Amino acid sequence: METQTLIFIFTAITFLIYGIIAFKTRAKSTKDFYIAGGDVSPLANAMATAADWMSAATFISLPGIVSFMGYDGAVYLLGGSGGFVLLAMLIAPYLRKFGKFTLPDFIGDRYYSTTARSLAIICALAISFTYLSGQMRGIGVVFSRFLEVPIDTGVIIGAGIVFVYAVLGGMKGITYTQVAQYCILIFAFMVPVIFLSIQLTNNPIPFLGLGSKIVGTDVYLLDKLDGLNIELGFGAFTEMKSSVINLVAMALTMMIGTAGMPHVIVRFFTVPNVKDARISVGYALIFIVILFISIPAIGAFTRTFLIENLQGISYANVPEWFKTWENIGLISFNDINGDGIISYAKDSKVNELMIDKDIMFLASPEIANLPNWVIALVAAGGLAAALSTAAGLILVISTAISRDLYKNILKKGQNINDKKELIVARLAAAFAIFVGIYFGINPPGFVMETIALAFGIAASAFFPVIFMGIFSKTMNKQGAIAAMLTGLIFSISYIGHFKFLGGDPADYLFGISPQGVGLPGVIFSFIAMIIVSKFFKKAPENIQKSVQNIRTP
Amino acid sequence: MKNEELYWKSNLKYLFILIPIWFIIAIVVPIILADWLNQFRLGGFPLGFWFAMQGSLIGFIILIFIYVRLMNRLDKKHHLNK
Known part of the structure; x- marks a missing residue:
């Protein structure tokens, strides 16, 4: 069969699956819409988290980045996985015990302040919108390459699909489609990698194949690749090329940022209890690492x-x-x-020779002469990765608007019935999708920078406030407000200065590039928080009691 | 001391041990020591490269599961496992 026909069939089947799930998981209450009813099994939540976490960029760009950068590309793999340890130990169980629906919910209640709640909404929206703009573009790009439609049309078709299950089902619809999307994307990723691994090293397990000898020779694949790279002047594939301090800053920014990402944190509000929240982070990391440790394999094989x-x-x-x-x-x-x-x-x-790094994975089935259904599979997988992340972000935006802004600030103290709030939530989700379409069609020409900004804000504005909100009983609202402002302003001005206003890289603070902004950001934010808090009264007694309460399951 | 406070103290004790281990696995071994570790090999892998690409990632999973086990046991000990 024609490759194009196969791609069309595969994509249509996956969309049909998403449609059926959307219909079966319609949200009947705000609890369904915000936290999927709060009774998602830890395993299903883990798959949904993994699909949410692995975006079009993970699926398409990371293999290319590792392929071209070699060792230095590992910082994205470490950065994208290490934060889950912090999430499991320092954040997720306690926020689950807190038992509300959103991250600004926690910050607003814990710091007994509408100002803190408003700042948290601003940060959550800033993070989610910057992250979303990259995702919508990714959807358009995958569509245009595989279905041969213009990028803009691709963005609109993709947004239409997300619209159906996000608006209809909210978190509930998103969760169960993400479970399906995880299965599709992991299968779509592993099939070409396994084929390549067998062809090159005769080892069907890609992450072991990477350390094996090339078929019919006595030479290790990585030694051969090091040799080829050195010969062409690129330097050994397995050796570090950038500075240690910058790699450390980038890795820590991503790790601490992971633990402060609203769309990741809310996922752990959906499981039944604290114990499930802890184990669910562990399962999620397994699902993510299965793909991550295969990325250097595909990178090295394609190279x-x-x-x-x-x-x-x-x-x-x-x-x-x-x-x-x-x-x-x-x-x-x-x-x-x-x-x-x-x-x-x-x-x-x-x-x-000029090669766009994004094609390394997409072209891998052709490079290795794999059957054309593998190409169709990769197309469906790439779409699953992009759609699942976009949906998770859209949900954070819609809840920030309907619950945090509309219900808890604008209509504060009034009795909003559940039906009415649900309608507002759906309208907000629809609004978020339209903004997403706009960004997809008019993308900011700096996707990597906006994602660096999202991680920078999550690490420096959110992490310190959440952490101290749990681990200090007496931290007060003034400290929290100071910390969020410091993190937000520092991240935006550092990235703005060096990326858009022509700042000279020679002036980098300690040699840290904008992608590592979270490390100095988180340090400044903690310092501001502790100093400012000393000048004001400790948190009131009832808040201290509620902190005591979230510390036990 | 109250049951809840003892529980929290044990939790903090675990974190004081596990978070530094996390830092070693996440930053020290795969980045700071990578160059030095690359002189050793694990099959076809230079060791520093292996940790950065695969070893540390597997280490993160193990660390989470150790914490989960410790905490589940602690929940039981303090009768907080509802």
Whole structure:
């Protein structure tokens, strides 16, 4: 069958599955809409968390980043997984015990302050919108490459699908579609990786294949790849190239940011009790790590194939897939020395090959000559990854508007019935999707920076406030407000200064790039919190009692 | 001391041990010591590279499950496992 027909069938089947789930999981109350009724099994919640966490960028860009950067790419894998330990030990169980629906709920109640609640809403919206804009673009890109529709049309189709189950089912609909999406995306990712692993190393387990010898030789794959990379001037694949302090700052920003991400934290409000919240974080990390430890495998495999198939090859004899991707401008050959032979090197005076890193995974089935249903599978998987993350973010935005802003601030003290609040929540979800479509069609041309900003704010504005809200009984509202303001302002100005206002990298604070902004941010935020809190009264008695209460299951 | 306070003290004690271990697994071994560890090998992997790409990630999972076990036991001991 035609590849295009297969892609169409696979995508249609997955959309049908999402539609059926959406219909079966309609939200009947705000509890359904905000926290999926609060009775999701820890295993289902873990799958949903994993799908939520792994975005289009994880699925499509990370293999390419590792493929091109080698060791340095590991910072994204460490950063994307290490935070779950903090979440399990310092955050999730206590917030589950607190038993409310949103993160601003916790911050507003714990710090007995409408100002703190409003700041928390601003931070939650800033994080979710910046993160969402990258996701919507990802949906459009996957659609356009595989279904051959314009990117904008792709964004609208994708948003339409999310609209159905997010507006109808809220958290409940999102949770169960994410479970399905996890299954689809992990299968879609592992199949091509396993095929490649067998072809190259004869080992069907990719993360072991990475450390194996190349088929029919006595040479380890990584040694061979190190050699090829050094020969072309890129430096050994397995060695560090950037500075240690910057990698440490980036990793810690992502890890601490994970533990302060509203769309991740709310997932653990949906399980029945504290014990389930703890174990659910553990399961979620297993589901994530299965994919993460296979990423360096696909990165190394595709890099090896790429160099072997293209370096020193005559342009007239390039493989079929080269032409496909050249047509859409993601690979290009510029014959500098006019000899008709591709020369690939780090040195820009010699290099004649330009490759967009995002195609490394998408093109892997073609590079390795895999059957065309694998290509269709990868398309469905990429969409599952993008849709699941977008839906999780849309939910945070809608609850921040309907519950935190509308119910708890604008209509404070009034009795809003559940039906009415549910309608507002649905309208807010619809609004969030339209904003998402706008960002998808008019993307900020700086997706990586906006994601760095999201992690920076989550780490520096949210983490210290949540942490101290649990581990200190007496921390007061003034301290919390100071901490959130410090984190928010510092992250925005640091990234703004160096990314948009032409700041000189030589002026980086301790040599930390904007992607590592969370590390200084979290330190400043803690300092501001502790100093400011000393000047004011301790938290009142009833708050201290409620903190005591969330400390036991 | 009250039952709840004793429970919290034990929890803090676990965290004082486990969070530094987390830092070692997350930052010290895979980043700070990576270059030095790369002189050793684990099969076809340079050791520092292996920790950064796979070993530390598996370490995180083990750490969470150790904490979960400790806490489940603690819940029982203090009769807080409803």
